[in-house]
Amino acid sequence: MAAPEKLLVDGIRKARSRVEPPIINLKPVNWFFDLNRAMSIWPVTFGLACCAIEMMAVSMARFDIARFGAEVFRPSVRQADLLMVNGTVTKKMAPAVVRLYEQMPAPKYVMACGNCSISGGPFKFEGQYGLVEGIDQLIPVDVYIPGCPPRPEAFLEGIFKVQEIITGRRWWPEPKEMIS
Amino acid sequence: MNGPEQWLNDWRKAGALSLSRHDPAKEGITVSAFLPAAALISSAEKLGQAGYTLLDISALEALEGLVVTYHFDSFKEPGRLALRVLVSPRKPALPSLYSVFQGAEWHEREAADFFGLVFENNPNLIPLLLPDDLPGPPPLRKKNGALSPISKLGLLGQAEIIDPGFGAACGLGE
Numbered sequence: 001m002a003a004p005e006k007l008l009v010d011g012i013r014k015a016r017s018r019v020e021p022p023i024i025n026l027k028p029v030n031w032f033f034d035l036n037r038a039m040s041i042w043p044v045t046f047g048l049a050c051c052a053i054e055m056m057a058v059s060m061a062r063f064d065i066a067r068f069g070a071e072v073f074r075p076s077v078r079q080a081d082l083l084m085v086n087g088t089v090t091k092k093m094a095p096a097v098v099r100l101y102e103q104m105p106a107p108k109y110v111m112a113c114g115n116c117s118i119s120g121g122p123f124k125f126e127g128q129y130g131l132v133e134g135i136d137q138l139i140p141v142d143v144y145i146p147g148c149p150p151r152p153e154a155f156l157e158g159i160f161k162v163q164e165i166i167t168g169r170r171w172w173p174e175p176k177e178m179i180s
Numbered sequence: 181m182n183g184p185e186q187w188l189n190d191w192r193k194a195g196a197l198s199l200s201r202h203d204p205a206k207e208g209i210t211v212s213a214f215l216p217a218a219a220l221i222s223s224a225e226k227l228g229q230a231g232y233t234l235l236d237i238s239a240l241e242a243l244e245g246l247v248v249t250y251h252f253d254s255f256k257e258p259g260r261l262a263l264r265v266l267v268s269p270r271k272p273a274l275p276s277l278y279s280v281f282q283g284a285e286w287h288e289r290e291a292a293d294f295f296g297l298v299f300e301n302n303p304n305l306i307p308l309l310l311p312d313d314l315p316g317p318p319p320l321r322k323k324n325g326a327l328s329p330i331s332k333l334g335l336l337g338q339a340e341i342i343d344p345g346f347g348a349a350c351g352l353g354e
Contacts, residue, residue, distance in 0.1 A: 011313050011315070090311075091310075091311050091314065092309070092310065092311040129310075129314065129316070129319035130310065130319070
């Protein structure tokens, strides 16, 4: 018998599925597919708290996530490849987040958006009873976007970072402030 | 039409433990009363018949026990009213107001979540906001030593103690 699973957060189990390497790995073919994936990321329409408002802002005309190919927000995780965990993850919601992650077909990527989903943020204090302090305890996180909430520009940087993870390079020029 | 003074008379007849008058500009309510748990439903029924609605149910742990507050408001008359009940923290049971105000069901479930209150005859007393299997005691119950007596919580306004036992328990005996 397998040893009982260690539960990190009160009674909430970790995601069991993981992303396995491709069965047939033809490098030029996979590179081509990865490039296409990176330029057409489909995120999930999924918001838990105020960071989701910023996600809506970044998908609207002013910040226009469509410029980078990620505007097709899917209502079902089965059609999506990017899960943005936007905001406060309560212990009541956490099992649903784990289930959403497990339902996503691979390759799949997770962004922890905002301080709450990174570490519990402003709600991390002695005696708090309702929150998961960091969604990375339950599902693997690829990109962390700090902020309370993050600016829409930070969301765009997060998308760039996911593209970098998929293809191995950055595709967009860096803003001057970031270089200096 | 019942003014605040008539409500006070009403509650006195219903066996209130204490009656209070408040400054609505400062405290948000006009009059309030500590009632015995047995008089709660009949008093709420009278308020319901006079057009009052239940605003919320809140709880507070004091040295003497759990103070459960029911706030009422009306569209016809200015000023909110509050009914309060003191329950023992060891056996925190209260009758449910579901039969009078259906919406009380959710408020009671919330109070049950956070304070471990048991509302008898609530048809669906399952957790509303917290997960079903949250370990440990109800999260808003205080640890010993962090409790204040009712007289210091600012709940009583200009109080008139009717039940001497209640007054003595709250340190307000005449």
